[in-house]
Amino acid sequence: MLHAADRPMKKAKRNRTEFWMLLPSMIVLAIISLFPFFFMIYASFMDYRLDMDKPRFAGLDNWKNIFTDSTYWDSWGRTVIYAGGGLIIQLALGIGLALLLYHIPKFRNLFATLLMLPLFVAPIVAGLLWRFLLDPTYGLYNWFLQLLGVNIQILGDPSYAMPAVIMMDVWEWTPLITIIVLAGLQSVSHEPLEAAEVDGASGWQKVRYILLPMVRRMIVVALLIRSMDILRYVDVITITTEGGPADATKTIGYYLMQVAFRFQDIGTAAALGLTMLVVSIMLGRFFIRVLRSEEA
């Protein structure tokens, strides 16, 4: 028998089990996220090198270093091109492909499944594979280009290296946008579409005014996940161009790895990493806010 008086106690008791179930993962999460985070803040105010026994207090030196370092700003500039360019292309292609799959009457699942495969390829393998395909002597795609009369060393040329690494990201991750948007399209109810048909709407009008607005939330989700991930990974650039040629593909993430492990300047790297973290958290907050306003 449940009495009104039992309720608060029951609720507290119910929460107690959950509290103990949640506690271990919260402790581990704190160890793996907060501890490194505070350690990084500490390091950013120290003169800290890998070969040093005791780091010395350095005040704001590291912060001054990065903000007056032109390579730092250039790397951010290239990151904007890399992430912005990559996201725009894969978003356009991904939405286009999702609409295509939505409209074909047969083999939709087969197409979607096969299109997904690049998602499972380890980025390091994807990078090396594309390096092979674009190799000036042995590459399959290089051979195609030569047949078309195009003779360039794609990854060795400062003006083509960036488009090439963007294209690799597009190759691997466009399917993610496709399957997310397709899932959204498949859950759209048929009634508005049928009503539009009765009203004589053209195919394009249906896409533009009914389908796309209904999957806007899905597009924001895809954009959130992809924008975080494109800042996260440095694998492809590491295995293909190492930031080169002539720094053409040196994004902020790759520059951070260089400052930390090649120049071994931990203090500066920590300050740099914190700015990266702030930018990605702000970007994440922005998209989550957009999502919440969509839901409301």
Add this chain to the structure above:
Amino acid sequence: MSTRRNILYTVLYILGIAALAWSLIPIIYMIMSSLKTQIGMFTMPPQLIFEPTFDVYKDMFSARGNFTGFLSNSIIVSLITTLLCLVLGVTGGFALARGNFKREKDIAFWIISTRMAPIPAVILPLYLIFAKFGMIGTTEGLIFAYTTFNLPFSLWLMMTFFKDIPIDLEEAAMIDGCSKFRAFWQIALPTAAPGIVATAVLCLMFSWNDYAFASVFTGKGTQTVPVAVSLLVSQSGIKWGQAMATGTVVIMPMLICGLLVRKYMVRGLSMGAVK
């Protein structure tokens, strides 16, 4: 009208096949190249019909190839990380879905921003901490490092799976005198089984495919397969035959796992946002 429709469908199928070709040719070409001779794989135009040879694979798995070492490191690290994050993620995810905590929104944001923090910005502080505790080059260190992205991921995803399960059955069991934990263990857990499998596969994939953490935190004897891939690139050139074969070995298990849980893939990769 119907001819117009037929033309439209033809165009759509042609574009679809073009997209398939663009997506799949690199993968197919990699697998084919790994089965060719060291001369055959470089011939242009590419040989489409050839007698497959397993020489590169035999070499890799022979005693002097020491590839099995890399492989077992990868398997051990991926499995342990997955198991660890799954146990914590399933219990914690259930608690988040059913419990009523203060500042739940902040906890959610904390989890998600830990998952999405840029890898280089995570590697750096971990490196310093590991260096202090002598954990560089150890398997434990790498497992710890993988927890930084897999724990928030599994917590979050399991939370969304548990939220989808109606609470009625558990409540009914509890009215019959079942404890909350037993209701979780005997009712919620079996119902969430597909979600747990999907989460496990994705955790496995994220660890298996990682290169950045492994390249910094492993040393001789603890290196994983993605590091082996990068070691094939040197100043004097790239061992393409081995590179294609190693790449094939890296992607095959993930392609198979991915296809097995295909139904839940969208959901997992969108962190539960797409049902």
